[in-house]
Amino acid sequence: MGIVLPKVYEPQEAEARIYEKWEKAGCFQGHRDPNKKPFTIVMPPPNVTGQLHMGHAMDCALQDILIRFKRMQGYAALWVPGIDHAGIATQIKVEEELRTKEGLTRYDLGREKFLERVWDWKEKFGDRIVKQQKKMGISCDWDRARFTMDEGCSKAVRETFCNLYEKGLIYKGSRIINWCPHCVTALSDAEVEYQDKPGHLWHMRYPLADGSGYLVVATTRPETMMGDTGVAVNPNDERYKHLVGKTCILPLMNREIPIVADEYVEMDFGTGCVKMTPAHDPNDFEVGLRHNLETIRVLDDNGKVNENGGKYQGMDRYECRKAVVADLEALGLMEKIEPYSHNVGTCYRCHSDVEPIISAQWFVKMEPLAREALRVVYDGETKFVPDRFAKTYTNWMENVHDWCISRQLWWGHQIPVWYCDDCGHMTVSRTDATCCEKCGSTKIHRDPDVLDTWFSSALWPFSTLGWPDKTEDLEYFYPTDVLVTGYDIIFFWVARMIFSACEQTKQPPFHTVFIHGLVRDDKGRKMSKSLGNGIDPLEIADKYGADALRFNLVTGNSPGNDMRFYTERCEAMRNFANKIWNASRFLMMNLTIDQCRLPQQLELEDKWILSRLNRVIPEITENMDRYELGVAAQKIYDFIWDDYCDWYIEFTKARLQGEDPAAKEQAQQVLCYVLTQMLKLLHPFMPFITEEIWQALPRQEGCTAEFLMLDQWPQADPALDFPEEEKAIGLIIDATRAVRTRRSEMNVPPSKKAHLTIATQEQESFTRGIPLLKRLAYASEVTVIGVSEAGSSAEAAQSGLVEVITHAARIFLPLAELVDLEKEKARVEKELKKNSAELEKLNAKLNNPGFVNKAPEHVVAAEKERAAKLTELVAKLEAQLKGM
Numbered sequence: 001m002g003i004v005l006p007k008v009y010e011p012q013e014a015e016a017r018i019y020e021k022w023e024k025a026g027c028f029q030g031h032r033d034p035n036k037k038p039f040t041i042v043m044p045p046p047n048v049t050g051q052l053h054m055g056h057a058m059d060c061a062l063q064d065i066l067i068r069f070k071r072m073q074g075y076a077a078l079w080v081p082g083i084d085h086a087g088i089a090t091q092i093k094v095e096e097e098l099r100t101k102e103g104l105t106r107y108d109l110g111r112e113k114f115l116e117r118v119w120d121w122k123e124k125f126g127d128r129i130v131k132q133q134k135k136m137g138i139s140c141d142w143d144r145a146r147f148t149m150d151e152g153c154s155k156a157v158r159e160t161f162c163n164l165y166e167k168g169l170i171y172k173g174s175r176i177i178n179w180c181p182h183c184v185t186a187l188s189d190a191e192v193e194y195q196d197k198p199g200h201l202w203h204m205r206y207p208l209a210d211g212s213g214y215l216v217v218a219t220t221r222p223e224t225m226m227g228d229t230g231v232a233v234n235p236n237d238e239r240y241k242h243l244v245g246k247t248c249i250l251p252l253m254n255r256e257i258p259i260v261a262d263e264y265v266e267m268d269f270g271t272g273c274v275k276m277t278p279a280h281d282p283n284d285f286e287v288g289l290r291h292n293l294e295t296i297r298v299l300d301d302n303g304k305v306n307e308n309g310g311k312y313q314g315m316d317r318y319e320c321r322k323a324v325v326a327d328l329e330a331l332g333l334m335e336k337i338e339p340y341s342h343n344v345g346t347c348y349r350c351h352s353d354v355e356p357i358i359s360a361q362w363f364v365k366m367e368p369l370a371r372e373a374l375r376v377v378y379d380g381e382t383k384f385v386p387d388r389f390a391k392t393y394t395n396w397m398e399n400v401h402d403w404c405i406s407r408q409l410w411w412g413h414q415i416p417v418w419y420c421d422d423c424g425h426m427t428v429s430r431t432d433a434t435c436c437e438k439c440g441s442t443k444i445h446r447d448p449d450v451l452d453t454w455f456s457s458a459l460w461p462f463s464t465l466g467w468p469d470k471t472e473d474l475e476y477f478y479p480t481d482v483l484v485t486g487y488d489i490i491f492f493w494v495a496r497m498i499f500s501a502c503e504q505t506k507q508p509p510f511h512t513v514f515i516h517g518l519v520r521d522d523k524g525r526k527m528s529k530s531l532g533n534g535i536d537p538l539e540i541a542d543k544y545g546a547d548a549l550r551f552n553l554v555t556g557n558s559p560g561n562d563m564r565f566y567t568e569r570c571e572a573m574r575n576f577a578n579k580i581w582n583a584s585r586f587l588m589m590n591l592t593i594d595q596c597r598l599p600q601q602l603e604l605e606d607k608w609i610l611s612r613l614n615r616v617i618p619e620i621t622e623n624m625d626r627y628e629l630g631v632a633a634q635k636i637y638d639f640i641w642d643d644y645c646d647w648y649i650e651f652t653k654a655r656l657q658g659e660d661p662a663a664k665e666q667a668q669q670v671l672c673y674v675l676t677q678m679l680k681l682l683h684p685f686m687p688f689i690t691e692e693i694w695q696a697l698p699r700q701e702g703c704t705a706e707f708l709m710l711d712q713w714p715q716a717d718p719a720l721d722f723p724e725e726e727k728a729i730g731l732i733i734d735a736t737r738a739v740r741t742r743r744s745e746m747n748v749p750p751s752k753k754a755h756l757t758i759a760t761q762e763q764e765s766f767t768r769g770i771p772l773l774k775r776l777a778y779a780s781e782v783t784v785i786g787v788s789e790a791g792s793s794a795e796a797a798q799s800g801l802v803e804v805i806t807h808a809a810r811i812f813l814p815l816a817e818l819v820d821l822e823k824e825k826a827r828v829e830k831e832l833k834k835n836s837a838e839l840e841k842l843n844a845k846l847n848n849p850g851f852v853n854k855a856p857e858h859v860v861a862a863e864k865e866r867a868a869k870l871t872e873l874v875a876k877l878e879a880q881l882k883g884m
Contacts, residue, residue, distance in 0.1 A: 004585070004588050004589055005581065005584060005585040005588055005693070005696055007585070008581075009577065009578065009581040009689060009692070011544075011545030011546065011547065011548075011577070011688060011689070012542060012545070014688055014689070014692050015135070015137065015541075015545065015546055015547075015688045016135075018687075018688050018691050018692060019134060019135075019137060019688075021707075022139065022691075022707065022709065023134075023142070025706065025707065027139065027707055027709055027710060028079075028139045028140060028141050028142060029141050029143060030076060030077060030078025030079065030080075030141045030144070030477070031076060032076065032472060032473065032476045032477070033076045036074060036075060036076040037075055037076065038075065038076045038077075038078065038476055038477050038481075039067070039070040039071075039075035039076065039077045039078070039481050040077075040078045040079075040080070040477040040478070040479075040480040040481050041063055041066065041067055041078070041079045041080070041480060041481065041482055041483075041484065042079075042080045042082075042460055042461050042464055042480055042483070043060075043063065043079065043080060043081045043082060043140060044059060044483075044484070044485050044489075044493065045081075045082040045083050045084040045146075045148060045457065045460065046083060046084065046129050047083070047084050047086035047089055047090070048083045048084065048085055048086050048090055048122055048125075048126045048129075048147075049086050049089045049090050049093050049125075050086075050129050051128065051129060051132065052129055052132035052133065052136070052536075052537055052538060053527070053534065053536075053537065054519040054527060054534075054535055054537055054553075054565060055486060055518060055519055056129070056133075056537070057136060057519075057537035057549065057550075057553060058516060058519050058553045058563075059484060059485065059486065059516065060133055060136050060138045061136065061138075061549075061550040061553050061554060062484050062514070062516060062554070062629060063079065063138070063140075063484045064079075064136070064137065064138040064139055064140075064550075064684070064687070065550075065554065065624075065629055065684040065685055066482065066484070066514075066624075066627075066629075066684075067079045067139060067140070068139060068683060068684035068687065068709060069624050069684045069713065071139075071709065071710070072680065072683070072684075072709070072710075072711060072712060072713035073712075073713045074712065074713075076476075078141060078144075078477050079138075079139065079140035079141060080140065080141065080144050080145075080146065080464045080465070081130070081133075081138075081140040081141070081142060081144070081145045081146075082145055082146035082147060082148070082460070082464060083126060083129070083130070083145075083146075083147050083148070084148050084453060084456075084457055085122075085147065085148045085149040085411065085412065085453065085456070086453060087407055087409050087411055087412040087450060087452070087453040088183050088185060088349050088407070088409065088453070089349060090118060090121070090122070090411050091106075091118070091409050091410065091411040092183065092349075092350075093121070094114075094117055094118050094121050094411070097121070098117065106410060111410050111448075114410055115410060115411065118410075118411050122147075126147075130142075130145070132538055135538060135541055135546060136537070136541065136546050136549075136550065137546050137547075137550070137687045137688055139687070139709065144464070146463075146464045148453070148456040148457060148460070149412075149413070149456075152463060152464075152466065153456055153459070153463045153464070154413060155468065155469075156456075156459045156462070156463035156467055156468055157413045157451065157455065157456050157459065157463075158413075158416050158430050158431075159430060159467075159468040159504075160455075160459060160500065160504055161415070161416055161428070161451070161455075162416065162428055162429070162430050163503075163504065164364060164503070165428045166428075168365070169364060169365045169368060169369065169503075170362060170363070170364055170365070170405070171362070171363055171365065172360060172361070172362050172363070172417075172426075173360070173361070173363060174358055174359065174360045174361075175285070175358065175359070175361065175363065175402075175404075176279075176280075176281065176282040176285045176356050176357065176358055177356070177357065177358075177359050177361050177404045178191070178192050178345060178354045178355075178356060178404070179301070179354065179355045179356070179357040179359065180347040180349070180350065180352055180354055180355075181299075181301065181302050181303030181317075181352060181355060182303075182347065182350045182352035183347060183349060183350055183352075184301050184302065184408055185407045185408040185409055186359060186361050186404050186406060186407055186408060187347060187348075187354060187404070188403055188404050188405075188452055188454070189401055189403075189404075190454075190491040190492050191347070191348045191349070191492070192345040192346065192347070192348065192354050193345070193346050193347075193348050193351075194343040194344065194345055194346070195343070195344055195346055196341055196342070196343055196344075197341065197342065197343075197344045198339065198340075198341050199220055199339075199340050199341065199342055199344075200220070200337050200338060200339060200340055201218050201219070201220060201270065201337070201338045201339075201340035202218065202219055202220075202222050202325060202328075202334065202337055203216050203217070203218050203270070203271060203334070203335035203336045203337070203338070204216065204217055204218075204219065204222065204225070204251065204275075204328055204333055204334060204335065205251070205332075205333040205334075205335055206231060206248040206249065206250065206251060206273075206275070207248060207249045207251070207333075208243070208246065208247075208248050208249075209246065209247040209248055209249055209256050210246065214248070215231055215240075215243070215248055215259070215271075215273045216271040216273060216335045217231060217270075217271060217273045217274060217275040218269075218270030218271050218273075218274075219275055220340060220342055221277075221280070221321075222321055222324045222325055222328070223299075223305075223317050223318070223320040223321040223324055224277045224280040224281075224298060224299070225250070225251070225252070225275060225277070225324060226250075226252065226253055226296075226298045226305070226308060226309045226310060226312065227277045227278075227279050227280055227296040227297060227298040227308065228250050228253075228257060228275045228276060228277050229257055229276060229277070229278060229288065229293045229294040229295065229296055230257050230258050230259070230260050230275075230276040230287075230288070230291065230293045231248055231257065231258075231259050231260070231273055231274065231275055231276060232259075232260050232261070232262045232264065232265050232273070232274045232276050232287055232291075233259065233260075233261055233262075233265055233272060233273055233274075234261065234262070234263065234265040234266070234267045234272065235261035235262070235263065236267070237265075237267045237272050239272060240259070240272065240273065241261075243259050244259055244260065244261045245258075245259065246258075246259050247259065251328060251331065251333050252310065252324065252327060252328070252331075253310055257276075258291075258293070260276075260287070260291040260293070262287050262290065262291065264283060264286070264287050276288060276293055278293055278294075278295045278296075278358070279295045279296055279297040279298070279357065279358040280297070280298070280299065280355070280356055280357060280358070281356055282356055285358065295358055296308050297357065297358055299317055299355060299357060301408070303316060303317045303355060304316055304317070305317070305320050312324065317355070325337075361404050361405075361406045361449075362404070362405050362406040362415060362449070362451075363402040363403060363404055363405065364402060364403040364405055365402055366400045366401065366402050366403055366499075367400075369499040369500075369502070369503055370397045370398070370400050370499060372499065372502040372503070373397055373495065373498045373499035373502055374394060374397050374398065376498065376502060376508040377390055377393060377394060377498070378394070381508050381511065382498060382508045382510065382511060382512070382513065383511065383512050383513070384512075384513045384515060385512060385513065385514045385515060385559050385560075385626075385627045386515065386559050386560040388560065389487060389490060389513070389515045389560060392487070392490055393490055393494065393495060396490070396491050396495060397495055397499075400495075403452075403496075404452070405451050405452045405455050406447075406449040406450075406451065406452070407449060407450050407451065407452055407453075408448075408449055409449070409450050410448075410450070411450065412450030412451060412453065413450055413451045413455070413456055414446065414447070414448075414449070414450050414451075415446075415447040415449050415450065415451060416428060416429055416430065417446070417447040418433040418436070418444040418445065418446050418447070419444060419445055419446075419447065420436035420438065420439060420441050420443065420444050421441070421443040421444065421445065422436065422439055422441040422443055423436060423438055423439045423441065425437070425438035425439065427444065433446075454492055454493060454496055455496075457493055457496070457497075458493070458496035458497050458499075458500040459497075459500055459501075459504070460497065461478065461479070461480050461483075461497055461501060461509035461510060462474065462478055462501060462504065462505050462509065465477055465478050467504070467505065468504075478505070478507075478509075479501070479505075479507050479508060479509055479510055479511065480509060480510045481510060481511060481512065482510055482511070482512040482513075482514050482627075483497070483509070483510045483512070483513050483514065484514045484516065485513070485514075485515065485516070486515070486516055486517070486518060487515050487516075487517065487518075487560060488518065490515070494513055497509050497510075512627070514559065514627050515559060515560045516557075516559060516560065517557075517560055517561045517562035517563060518562045518563075519553070519562070519563055519565050520562050520563065520564050520565065521533040521535070521564065521565060522564050522565065522566050522567075523564075524562075524564055535565060535567070537549060540567065540570055543570075544570040544571065544573065544574040545574060545577060545688070545689070546688060547573070547577055547685075547686035547687070547688050547689050548570050548571075548573035548574040548576075548577055548686075549570055549573075550685060550686065551573040551576065551577075551633060551637075551685050551686055552565075552566075552569045552570045552572075552573045553565075554629050554630055554633045554685060555569075555573075555630055555633045555634055555637065556569075556630060556634070557629075557630045558628075558630055558631075559627055559628070559629075576637060576640075576641065577686065577689050579640070579641060579645055580640060580645075580682075580689060580690075580693070581689065581693070583640075583644065583645045583649060583675070584675060584693045584696075584697075586649065587649075587668070587671050587672065587675060588696060588697075590656045590668065591668055591672070591698065592664070592665065592668065593665060593668050593669060593672065593698055594698050595698050595699060595700075595701060596669060596672040596673055596676060596697070596698045596699065596700045596701065597669060597673075597700070597701040598610075598669060598670065598673050599665070599666045599669050599670070601662075601666060602666070602670070603655075603666070603667075604725050604728060604729065604768050604769065604772075605648060605651035605652070605729060605772065606666070606667075606670045607722035607725035607726070608648075608722065608725050608726050608728070608729035608730075609643060609644065609648045609651075609670065609674055610670065610673075610674065610720045610722065611720060611721055611722040611723065611725060611726040612639065612643050612726060613639070613674055613677055613678075613714075613720070614716045614717060614720045614721055615716075615721075615726075616635055616636070616639050616681075617677070617681065617714045617715065617716045618716045619635060620632045620635050620636055620681055621713070623635065624684075629685075633685050636678070636681045636682050636685070639678065639681075640678055640682065644674060644675070644678060647729075647733060648671070648674070649671070650776060651772060651776075652667040652670075652671060654771075654775060655667040656668070672697060672698060673700065675693075675697065676694065676697060676700050677714045679693055679694050679697075679708060680708065680711060680712075680713060680714050681714060683708055683709060687709065690708055691707060691708045691709060694707075694708035694711075695707075695708070724765075727765065728762075728764075728765035728766075728768055728769060729769065729772075731760075731762055731765050731766065731769070731806075731808050731809070732765070732766070732769035732772055732773060734806045734807065734808065735758065735766070735773065735777065735804075735806055735808075735809055735811060736772075736773065736776045736777045738804045738805070738806050738811065739756065739777040739778075739779075739804055739811060739813070740777065740778075741804075742802060742804045742813070743778065743813075743818070746802070746818060746819060747819075747827075748818045748819060750778050751778075752778070752817075752818060753778050753779060753780040753817075754778070754779060754780060754813045754814060754817040754818050755779065755780050755781045755782075755783070755813075755814060755817065756773065756777060756779040756781070756782045756783070756811055756812070756813060757782075757783045757785060757790075757801075757811070757812040758773075758782065758783070758784045758785070758809050758810070758811050758812075759785050759786065759787050759789060759790035759809060759810040759811075759812070760784065760785075760786075760787065760808055760809035760810070761786070761787055761808070762808050762809070763784050763785075763786060766782075766784045766809065767784050770782045770784070780817075787810075790810055790812070796812055797882075800814060800815050800816055801813065801814055801815065802814075802815050802818070825881065828877055828881050829881065831877055832874065832877040832878065832881060835870055835873055835874050835877065836874055838870060839867065839870040839871060839874055842863065842866060842867045842870065843867060845863065846860075846863060846864060846867060
């Protein structure tokens with residue numbers, strides 16, 4: 001006999017208790033099993049500085065749904081969790097804490113002591129987001145949790161760096177890189193976000209050295225002009241052909257610079273003359289290489305003018321801009337200033353304007369690596385879901401630049417390169433070097449820079465499984481199966497994992513990239529601190545339950561598309577959880593069986609629900625396999641709410657409350673069987689409430705699982721296909737709904753029963769359903785006749801019958817048995833009079849040009865919509881009155 005559930009489900013109490021049981025029992029552990037096929041997911045590691053936000057919550061929920069589904073399908077399912085060391089974000093956080101609490105900088109402590117502080121901070125706060133993830137119910141193998149700075153990951157980073165260096169794919173060189181003066185570090189192209197910002201186009205005069213006139217150059221960045229080493233014109237520009245090879249004077253610095261011809265210059269942009277600042281612009285840098293122009297850097301790492309800036313030395317870049325413009329105007333060298341909007345690169349982390357600056361950095365050669373990374377996507381070895389994101393990936397990869405991987409930070413994987421103080425040789429080593437590999441000198445020092453955080457994250461799918469060692473886990477669980485991530489980090493992370501894995505393991509890291517959208521607020525805006533529109537998922541989970549939050553994040557959402565988050569929908573999902581709970585509680589209050597098995601004898605409604613279940617199981621399974629999780633969730637929701645709770649339970653109440661013990665047990669068995677299967681289908685989406693109910697149910701015959709999450713995923717059984725019965729009940733449900741709707745319109749209480757006459761070609765189906773119709777359609781008697789036996793609608797009305805029509809039947813109810821005709825007629829006349837008067841008044845308003853032309857468009861539209869509804873209602877009331 002089942003356990004009677006408490007009257008109310010309390011998710012706040014149940015969720016923590018259930019999760020602790022799962023964890024203690026080792027339910028989340030992924031084990032190698034030669035008899036099982038592996039299914040592996042690696043979690044996109046959240047930053048160690050992070051707190052759970054809605055994006056994390058969605059990402060976690062989607063992964064957990066997939067891993068629970070595959071675990072129940074019998075796969076050796078492994079979900080590897082972890083945390084990213086988040087180089088820039090973590091260093092900034094600890095530096096800020098040092099500054100505000102102790103008035104110190106990292107330089108006051110020195111590198112070693114500062115890193116000790118960072119590790120202390122990590123130990124203190126690093127598992128905060130893990131605890132938050134657990135509240136969401138995610139079932140990853142916490143025993144395998146990894147950190148991108150742990151020993152195994154560090155070994156993988158060194159191996160990768162050395163492999164690429166030895167193949168000539170990593171090099172150090174002076175090139176234009178993206179520099180954040182606020183974070184004081186280099187950034188990769190992917191870490192720069194472009195924003196359209198209002199600015200100006202300054203037209204400045206550069207006098208010709210021979211005194212014959214001047215050139216006018218246009219620029220958006222006059223503060224860098226002290227670093228100009230040439231002026232370029234297009235070789236086909238007739239205006240300037242005669243000047244190519246001559247020189248002009250750089251204003252303010254009085255330096256002579258050459259005039260060169262280069263195809264890069266657009267003749268119709270600005271004046272057709274472009275100042276060349278090779279140290280501060282990537283295009284100017286390339287032109288400078290072609291024409292042997294000098295490279296002069298005038299901004300330092302903090303965005304201030306350096307010693308090459310003459311009298312402007314020490315000024316902030318924007319302060320310098322104002323001073324330069326003022327001085328040029330004073331000298332009469334400013335031709336004109338135009339407003340000009342243009343794309344400005346900003347740091348993805350702090351949103352400061354990024355400076356393109358020449359700097360000696362470490363780079364990865366991308367073109368050789370991109371070839372294989374493109375091939376695996378072109379050949380379908382790695383697929384994107386939705387597939388439109390493959391184009392996003394390939395477009396970026398086809399145009400990728402060399403990757404700047406060095407960062408001017410202390411927190412991170414320090415570059416494994418040592419410089420000899422005696423001979424200048426670079427030693428690149430997998431282990432810490434103690435001497436120069438060339439001359440043997442012990443006077444060596446290590447490169448102070450660290451690697452880009454994404455360098456270590458790029459190795460995540462295989463470094464977490466033991467690579468570069470040939471571990472059993474790596475052999476069994478790699479390549480992984482699916483990566484679940486947002487479209488916003490395709491460039492940051494997805495691309496880097498694919499080309500790194502292809503190079504280091506000779507295999508793509510996963511066969512599927514499942515892309516989801518962003519979670520936005522109810523107005524469609526991105527959630528952010530500045531807007532103050534962020535929603536804490538843990539507050540939602542505390543109020544409505546983690547199950548309700550998870551289900552809200554999945555239903556109505558499709559892969560790759562952003563979703564709007566409505567808190568009200570969480571309330572609806574909590575109501576859904578309560579619906580399941582109440583239905584389960586009703587069943588258990590009526591249970592007398594101690595084991596669940598399907599009976600040999602089945603009634604019409606039993607066959608219907610089993611056939612419906614048999615139909616929905618493969619549909620949901622297919623949706624899950626195709627990553628259509630929102631569709632799958634909607635189908636299980638509809639089946640539970642509509643088919644099981646609203647209809648099947650009602651169908652069985654007569655047997656459950658009747659005197660026939662065999663019929664009672666028969667209904668209990670089917671109710672229990674279907675509920676158990678429903679809980680399995682729903683479990684990946686709403687793991688807590690389904691586990692709680694399943695633990696209280698009688699076990700199904702043959703079930704040995706201790707927990708629902710370890711039970712078997714449902715499979716369709718051909719023996720439970722009953723298409724005729726499914727069709728028959730479908731017709732009965734349609735008829736019942738139609739009759740109930742008409743009775744409601746006529747304000748007839750359920751206690752007032754009436755004789756139903758059903759004219760149909762489906763006489764057999766309706767005849768089988770008479771007992772159900774009598775009870776659910778509030779009928780005193782039911783007569784089923786052929787279509788030819790029924791008269792016309794006019795004849796029915798004249799005979800005092802109310803006609804209800806479904807797609808398969810005409811149903812007649814005697815009006816006299818339902819209502820007091822005179823009272824009902826008076827009521828309808830009163831309602832018709834009231835609505836007709838309102839409609840007349842509204843039409844007069846809409847026919848008044850003064851209103852239509854002067855009122856706001858949305859107000860007029862709303863009034864027209866109200867008039868249309870009133871017109872429809874008046875027509876119905878007139879027809880009803882005529883029928884009386």
